[in-house]
Amino acid sequence: xGQGTRDHPPAQAALRDRLLSAVVSCFKRHGAAAIDTPVxxxxxxxxxxxxxxTKLIYELQDQGGELLALRYDLTVPFARYLAMNKVTxxxxxxxxxxxxxDNPATTRGRYREFYQCDFDIAGQFDPMIPDAECLKxxxxxxxxxxxxxxxxxxxxxxxxxxxxxxxxxxESKFMPACSTVDKLDKVPWEEVRNEMVxxxxxxxxxxxxxxxxxxxxxxLDLIEQLLQDPKLSQNKLAKEGLGDMKLLFEYLTLFxxxxxxxxxxxxxxxxxxxxxxxxxxxxxxQKNEHVEEPVSVGSVAGGGRYDGLVGMFDPKGRKVPCVGxxxxxxxxxxxxEQRLKASGEKLRTTETEVLVATPQKHLLAARLTLIxxxxxxxxxxxxxxxxxxxxxxxxxxxxxxxxxxxxxVGEQELADGVVKLRDVAxxxxxxx
Amino acid sequence: xGQGTRDHPPAQAALRDRLLSAVVSCFKRHGAAAIDTPVxxxxxxxxxxxxxxTKLIYELQDQGGELLALRYDLTVPFARYLAMNKVTxxxxxxxxxxxxxDNPATTRGRYREFYQCDFDIAGQFDPMIPDAECLKxxxxxxxxxxxxxxxxxxxxxxxxxxxxxxxxxxESKFMPACSTVDKLDKVPWEEVRNEMVxxxxxxxxxxxxxxxxxxxxxxLDLIEQLLQDPKLSQNKLAKEGLGDMKLLFEYLTLFxxxxxxxxxxxxxxxxxxxxxxxxxxxxxxQKNEHVEEPVSVGSVAGGGRYDGLVGMFDPKGRKVPCVGxxxxxxxxxxxxEQRLKASGEKLRTTETEVLVATPQKHLLAARLTLIxxxxxxxxxxxxxxxxxxxxxxxxxxxxxxxxxxxxxVGEQELADGVVKLRDVAxxxxxxx
Numbered sequence: 042x043g044q045g046t047r048d049h050p051p052a053q054a055a056l057r058d059r060l061l062s063a064v065v066s067c068f069k070r071h072g073a074a075a076i077d078t079p080v081x082x083x084x085x086x087x088x089x090x091x092x093x094x095t096k097l098i099y100e101l102q103d104q105g106g107e108l109l110a111l112r113y114d115l116t117v118p119f120a121r122y123l124a125m126n127k128v129t130x131x132x133x134x135x136x137x138x139x140x141x142x143d144n145p146a147t148t149r150g151r152y153r154e155f156y157q158c159d160f161d162i163a164g165q166f167d168p169m170i171p172d173a174e175c176l177k178x179x180x181x182x183x184x185x186x187x188x189x190x191x192x193x194x195x196x197x198x199x200x201x202x203x204x205x206x207x208x209x210x211x212e213s214k215f216m217p218a219c220s221t222v223d224k225l226d227k228v229p230w231e232e233v234r235n236e237m238v239x240x241x242x243x244x245x246x247x248x249x250x251x252x253x254x255x256x257x258x259x260x261l262d263l264i265e266q267l268l269q270d271p272k273l274s275q276n277k278l279a280k281e282g283l284g285d286m287k288l289l290f291e292y293l294t295l296f297x298x299x300x301x302x303x304x305x306x307x308x309x310x311x312x313x314x315x316x317x318x319x320x321x322x323x324x325x326x327q328k329n330e331h332v333e334e335p336v337s338v339g340s341v342a343g344g345g346r347y348d349g350l351v352g353m354f355d356p357k358g359r360k361v362p363c364v365g366x367x368x369x370x371x372x373x374x375x376x377x378e379q380r381l382k383a384s385g386e387k388l389r390t391t392e393t394e395v396l397v398a399t400p401q402k403h404l405l406a407a408r409l410t411l412i413x414x415x416x417x418x419x420x421x422x423x424x425x426x427x428x429x430x431x432x433x434x435x436x437x438x439x440x441x442x443x444x445x446x447x448x449x450v451g452e453q454e455l456a457d458g459v460v461k462l463r464d465v466a467x468x469x470x471x472x473x
Numbered sequence: 474x475g476q477g478t479r480d481h482p483p484a485q486a487a488l489r490d491r492l493l494s495a496v497v498s499c500f501k502r503h504g505a506a507a508i509d510t511p512v513x514x515x516x517x518x519x520x521x522x523x524x525x526x527t528k529l530i531y532e533l534q535d536q537g538g539e540l541l542a543l544r545y546d547l548t549v550p551f552a553r554y555l556a557m558n559k560v561t562x563x564x565x566x567x568x569x570x571x572x573x574x575d576n577p578a579t580t581r582g583r584y585r586e587f588y589q590c591d592f593d594i595a596g597q598f599d600p601m602i603p604d605a606e607c608l609k610x611x612x613x614x615x616x617x618x619x620x621x622x623x624x625x626x627x628x629x630x631x632x633x634x635x636x637x638x639x640x641x642x643x644e645s646k647f648m649p650a651c652s653t654v655d656k657l658d659k660v661p662w663e664e665v666r667n668e669m670v671x672x673x674x675x676x677x678x679x680x681x682x683x684x685x686x687x688x689x690x691x692x693l694d695l696i697e698q699l700l701q702d703p704k705l706s707q708n709k710l711a712k713e714g715l716g717d718m719k720l721l722f723e724y725l726t727l728f729x730x731x732x733x734x735x736x737x738x739x740x741x742x743x744x745x746x747x748x749x750x751x752x753x754x755x756x757x758x759q760k761n762e763h764v765e766e767p768v769s770v771g772s773v774a775g776g777g778r779y780d781g782l783v784g785m786f787d788p789k790g791r792k793v794p795c796v797g798x799x800x801x802x803x804x805x806x807x808x809x810e811q812r813l814k815a816s817g818e819k820l821r822t823t824e825t826e827v828l829v830a831t832p833q834k835h836l837l838a839a840r841l842t843l844i845x846x847x848x849x850x851x852x853x854x855x856x857x858x859x860x861x862x863x864x865x866x867x868x869x870x871x872x873x874x875x876x877x878x879x880x881x882v883g884e885q886e887l888a889d890g891v892v893k894l895r896d897v898a899x900x901x902x903x904x905x
Contacts, residue, residue, distance in 0.1 A: 043511070043513050043514070043515055043539045043541050044538065044539060046511035046513050047511065048508065048509065048510050048511070048554050048557075048558070049508060049509035049510075050508055050558065051506035051507060051508055051565070053509075054506070054507040054508050054509050055506070055507065057509070058507060069823070069824050069853060070848055070851065070852070070853045070854070071848070071853075071854075071855070072823050072824075072825040072853065072854070072855035072874075073823065074483035074486070074487070074822040074823050075483060075486040075487065075490060075822075076480065076481060076482055076483055076486050077480065077481035077485075077486050077489070078480045078481075079475070079478035079479065079480070079586050080512060080543075080570065080572075080586060081475050081478050081572075081585070081586060082475070083475055099533060099534075100533070100534045100536070101531060101532070101533055101534060101543075102531075102532045102533060102534050102535075103534075104532070104574060106476065107475050107476060109475050111512075111533075122480050125480075126480070126482065132823075132855075133483070138512065140512075140513075142536060153513070154511050154512060154513060162858070164858070166858035166859060167858060167859050167860045170837075170858040170859075170860075171858050173841075174858075177845065177848065181848065181849075292841055295838055295841040295842050295845065296841065296845045297845060390506040390507075391501070391504050391505065391506050391564075392501050392504075393504040405602075406727055409605075409724055409727040409728065410727050413609065413727065413728045413729060416502055416503070416609065416613065417613075419502065420502070421501060421502045421503075421504065422502070422503075422504070423503070423504035423564075426594070426596070426598035426599060426602040426603050426606075427598060427599050427602075428599045428602075442504075
């Protein structure tokens with residue numbers, strides 16, 4: 042395979058299947074319908090949507106037709122789909138591979154081809170009800186998968202922009218300031234401040250004022266505090282964002298999940314298209330017994346509101362408000378895989394219920410007849426592809442593959458018109 | 474979307490899901506494990522495997538790294554996988570999209586991006602046992618899907634090559650002759666003969682002799698007849714092929730499926746890599762009451778034995794014999810879709826079991842609390858994303874989406890600590 046892509050052998054494919062079906066069953070539990078969009082998109086659909094990352098889009102060779110590229114995520118194709126089909130109201134999920142022409146860092150679970158699992162709600166609704174559901178979904182999935190303790194950080198682009206405004210940042214520098222703030226989960230404030238002042242050209246005073254805000258995190262109390270903030274409460278955008286954040290926390294309280302939610306002003310998210318609530322879930326790593334400051338082991342889900350993206354694909358610019366979540370299945374997969382390895386547990390890669398076996402030679406016809414009846418009765422059955430396999434080999438195959446039962450037809454059984462059913466683990470046998 | 478690619482809206486995605494899961498459950502019933510390979514393959518992996526069709530491979534732009542292409546089918550990646558991982562024994566299925574840089578004929582169900590569903594058995598086994606299982610699988614799937622009457626044509630490349638040899642065709646022209654014979658299901662013998670003599674440079678006498686053979690089809694009787702054929706029985710390859718074909722029919726008799734199998738000497742299959750048994754399933758179209766000569770409505774499954782392909786990827790040329798089948802899911806999908814349309818039946822696109830509703834205003838909190846409890850109890854539930862929706866709107870949504878139940882909490886229910894469960898279709902209500 043090429044660099045940064047990989048095969049999934051049966052053990053991995055089985056684990057991935059199990060993981061994906063847990064995620065999909067949560068999406069279905071919330072009433073989402075599936076859609077499927079092509080891996081190939083027109084290049085023009087993708088350009089101008091991902092900011093600096095546009096350079097990571099995989100383009101197909103110009104072969105004298107349309108200029109095509111491989112999809113970069115599932116959000117932009119979804120927005121294109123809504124606009125093209127004039128859909129203004131939809132709850133959908135999509136589980137599929139996306140492509141990045143990145144330098145693969147396979148050890149950190151970063152690949153050029155990887156799965157995304159997205160759930161999105163499109164439509165004009167009352168504020169924060171769909172947004173709260175997206176957070177509930179993240180909470181359900183991370184709890185279901187038993188990945189350990191986690192934290193969902195929440196913020197709002199309007200609050201961030203309000204902070205920038207009241208700290209004296211000109212509007213043209215909101216986006217650059219935003220992508221610098223986004224690094225706060227990896228580097229200390231000092232470095233972020235240096236980048237703001239150096240690379241992004243903010244004044245040191247503005248940076249310091251920003252620093253006071255973005256290091257805040259909390260819950261309803263912090264929202265109330267900021268709503269009273271003499272500067273922030275004067276900013277229209279920030280006030281809207283804070284009002285909605287308060288509403289969101291009320292709904293999350295009714296869902297009983299605020300224990301794992303943190304209103305965190307340092308959360309910024311990289312992508313251009315977010316317009317409102319943004320969120321990101323991280324797994325927490327507790328050091329032994331003494332619960333110190335929890336150390337993040339990376340983001341496993343993220344999303345937010347993007348009310349302007351669909352309009353970019355509509356000829357008349359008609360907007361469809363959207364909010365959605367993407368589950369970072371590859372990182373979760375790595376964690377589950379390591380855990381499985383550590384446990385020594387062997388995952389079955391097939392679902393075969395019974396092996397059709399014979400203890401003597403010249404009984405291939407009996408095996409073929411019996412297995413055919415089993416298949417027709419919808420029973421998952423296998424046999425060895427040998428005319429005269431040894432019984433020991435057949436039972437060994439059951440043990441290797443985790444097949445629980447062997448249906449044995451010997452000369453005696455054939456004469457009596459019965460089958461001997463053997464429990465491979467206990468070696469108990471019944472004739473039937 | 475680009476030419477020859479398409480979105481699958483929820484109704485199509487739901488039908489496709491149902492179809493794919495029927496196919497996958499048959500593959501699992503036969504003990505196959507899933508693997509996944511990347512959409513991106515190295516170009517060199519794909520070149521030289523598809524004969525004339527190599528020009529249809531989609532290549533990625535040369536961006537200063539490896540030269541990549543999109544996979545053309547699932548068979549070549551499987552063979553590459555076996556060789557790379559030194560796997561000599563495996564039963565696997567793979568359901569995934571493949572890509573062809575073809576002129577799309579979307580009305581005939583031909584797209585540039587489409588699903589393939591493959592099942593393959595790799596390994597050195599006793600003759601024709603895995604081959605017979607592949608045919609059983611085709612029989613099971615086409616029966617399960619209730620597509621109407623069908624016929625599975627079977628032939629063997631060794632028999633075809635034997636026929637060419639005894640008819641005086643030089644070995645260098647076997648492949649060209651083969652691809653011409655392959656057209657016999659679409660055009661009459663006269664045209665095929667003209668192409669053989671004209672384009673492919675066979676002598677008219679050779680073409681006429683071939684014509685006598687390739688118009689034959691039948692069952693065990695035909696196999697016996699050809700085994701007695703004074704010329705064919707002298708050809709080593711043909712004799713081997715006919716011997717194995719006889720064995721195959723014995724096994725298919727034990728499976729009870731010979732009624733739908735035809736040994737057909739006109740079946741050739743286009744791809745270079747087949748080395749033994751080949752087969753193709755076609756749906757038969759019966760004209761009204763009077764069962765005339767059945768008219769084929771196109772191939773819906775195909776496959777065969779390819780014992781040389783894995784060796785092409787092994788540095789030492791070590792061979793792994795393989796036989797496999799590919800289900801033509803796109804054609805079957807078109808048929809099922811048309812049938813669904815004709816029946817007027819509406820397929821549900823979501824699985825929601827219950828809508829949480831309120832009959833009065835100011836009850837959003839009650840709805841959020843109840844739905845959260847339902848989700849936590851693994852019940853598929855939805856609610857409208859409005860603060861104060863009208864009850865009629867909520868019940869209308871149930872009818873539109875096929876949601877069978879509404880859980881209603883009003884002021885009275887809230888005071889009594891109960892929920893009113895309403896059957897949307899019958900309008901019956903119970904308090905609980």
